[in-house]
Amino acid sequence: MQKKSIKRIVIVGGGTGGWMTAAALSKTLGCQNYDITLVESEQIGTVGVGEATIPSIFLFNNVLGINEDEFVKETNATFKLGIEFVNWRKHDHSYFHPFGFMGVDMDGVAFTQYWLRWRKAGGNSEHTKFNLESQAAQARKFSRSGHEADPVSMPRVNYAFHFDAGLYAAFLRRYSETRGVKRVEGLIEQVIQDPETGYIDNLSLKNGKKIAGDFFIDCSGFRGLLIGQTLGVGYQDWSHWLPVNKAVAVPCESHGELLPYTRSTAQEYGWQWRIPLQHRTGNGYVYCDKFIADSVAADALMSRLDGKALADPRTLQFTTGMRNHCWEKNCVAIGLSSGFLEPLESTSIHLIQVAIGKLLGKFPRDEMSPVLINTFNQEMKTEYDNVKDFLIAHYKVTDREDTEFWRYVKNMSIPDSLQERLDIFKLRGEALVKQTELFKEASWFAILMGQGIDPTGYHPLADAISDDELKFRLTKIRSGIQNRLSSMQLHADFIQNNCKAVMAKNG
């Protein structure tokens, strides 16, 4: 095959993944040297039901050069400091998985280790007291921090967003189109492959249009039009570990104080999300249909809203898992077409941006080098695997055994990598997280402590400083958090003062 330089990039699908990809490519590759086209059909709905993100979204926004207040206004967004997990460990129990750090690591030892030492010696402040985001969430506060050098005197505020995914896609569409991305409307009827190589050559649309490309990005969602249906890349099913396979979603009217966090409430056969936006609250029941009928799940959701429903409930189906590989021939799958890990830790958008980042890093000039492709595929698999283990831990480590669903997840077998982690955590309160992993020690600590593993010991190096020194440092850290906290505004006030959406928009 002749070496043909890559000029024409075609993105299939205009949901969150499609427009994030289009925006990133138009900004980085640019439309002077590349011809970037996005094909979408208004007849195909997008999945986005109100999305929650994690702080890595900043990298993406920074690459795009997005003004944050503008972005918040345009997408009816609110700020998110973490996730509250209600009833996950047992009924009438809740814990918080915050963004940001637990205390301040000292002399190369994680703060949580010092906390374990201190608690063992009789200290009785919760570990969440040493995390700013937990404290701010509790006080319903939010403000951005500056960039002080000293995290002890004033910890920074780590946050992400809740936004309306439809509005986010529209926002990114405007961004992309301004930078030269061509948007083609229409249903894809056929995907034409090169008969020799099997590479995708062009798409023929129902309206007669034909879109040829050198490189295709599959953002078509769960169905995986290019990667699966056309190129036949299989799917690893992880539903024996993550058995939920449906979500019923409905927006409702905002009610009560504007919370700066997502709430995840464990239910009989899964869990329910609550995502506050400026103009409404997004809700959904994620469940496993082996245990509960769709209509019963929908009724349960509708009876557990804290405001008046604004639409009829909508049911989505999915299979947790991932593609055997995400890059095949001249096609890369990004977003749901590459895999889906359920929204428990708001990782969908993160995995989209990771894929975009990795794709840009390995973007081919002309030929599809197997080295690039293999590296990309291997890295994406690691990303999914790590997130997968973290999610499974939420289900596996629980006291709940009150329904068949919970009995199943509590007693299911889990990946060895996770089992090792749970064992070491129990022994010494650390998860031995590798640097490349998305969820760091602080996240594992929050989740495993919250779900009910109480470490019996701690790292011996945490004994190196004296009792007085330790107490002094703990006092300083608490003071820093109190200082920051007292300087913060109520979440609702911060939005009102800085980034109130011009009018209530429904995406």
Next chain:
Amino acid sequence: MSSAIKKVVVVGRDADAWITALFLKQAFLSSSQLVDVCLVELSSDLAFHDFYSVLPGHQFLHKILGANELVLLNRAKGLYSFGHRYSNWSGNKPPFMLAYDRYGADFKGIDFWQYWLKALAHGLQVPLEDFSLGAVAAKAGRYVTSGSLDDDFSEVSYGYNLDAISYIKSIAKIAIKTGVRHSSGPLQDVEVEDDIIKCISLANGQKIEADFFIDASGTDAALIRHLEQDNQESWSKYFLCDQQLLSSARVLTPHPAFTQISAFNNGWAGIYPLKDNTRVAISYSSRFAESSEILDRVSIMTGLKLEAPILTTHSYGVRKKHWLGNCLAIGNTAVSVDILDSAHLHFLQVGLSLLRNLFPNSKNFVSEAKLYNDKLTKHVQGVRDYQLAHYYLNKRYGESFWDLQRSIELPESLRSRLDLFQQRGMIALIEEDVFQGSDWAGLFIGHGVIPKYYNPLVHQIPDAELMVKFQQILAHIHKEVTRIPTLESQIEINLSN
């Protein structure tokens, strides 16, 4: 020495008795002179709401007692207090803070407030307390020790507010452990011979002889009244608040780092934060108000619901002589002062350190007793004057109680101190003064006494330079106060056991 003191008996109750017994035991623990310390405990006067509010000197006392501060604070549900904030004492003037710290820096050896007075005369708007790190830190809810600061700009310190019953329980435990022998009253009889107590007998029939007796029984004066005649000096003409209401209220969060003293039409209410609740003490005069109306007024003023208030009467005065023969009256037995400025346990400590210095080495006590009596009397006078100044300097015109307090004839010692200050902003101290120059200056200036002239030596520093120095001080304090830990974090980490 055959004539040395071999046995001391302390008769009394609560803080005065237990602390005295423990203090003496500790003082002689490492001494070759063996002194047997025996406590005859009388029934406690303490009730549920009782608290001790003490000055920074109490930290030092704890050291001598061999008591761990944090342990005691934990047991006594106590908190640090970095000073007193006085509000509503002077018409519409804003509250002022008297913190346990000095003001600014004494450039060229001249008291800082002299420079401040000059600047004030030239239009400075910044109150004196803003130049006190301790005051700024207290208002900002900080916990600070002078040891944690990098330089000696500040001498910040703290006193405590303690729950009385649990505090005394802890002290008693230490005392017993240290070897204080303990028996319980009541007292049956005191045998006196030639103005010397020979022996006391208890209701249980026990007879106790000793070389030296300490009366820590409080207003009973269970021992010393057998030795004295016309030994009382009353201060009722100075201090008009003869009634005291004690109560508890909900815990304040975040915990204030200071004690609040708020005046109202017939007296004042003190807010003493403890770790788990708040003690409220109200002083007022029965000549002008009933307890029920006082409670309503204070509840409204403080926004606190006052639980189960207990009313007691209070009389003010001092013994003319504290040491008679072989008997020493200590603490409340010696002097009954106002609880304002947290000075009421202070005389116990002063008395004990005087006693330690003058501990008799023979059975002829005359010269020691004379020196003791002279010194303690001067101490007492200084504190009484300091407390009295609050009342006298009030600016609540048109309220009978306060009008009367302003019209009292001051004791000569206070009169001359006030005159000197009004004339040239100067405070002349004596050795026995507990409150230092900056305490007095803070008190006078806080209550609105602005001297006619300031010290002319302040002109040594040019105005522009002085302004820069002032700004540097304010910036330094601001920086330090942001850096130091919050009181709340200190409570969480160190006082949560």
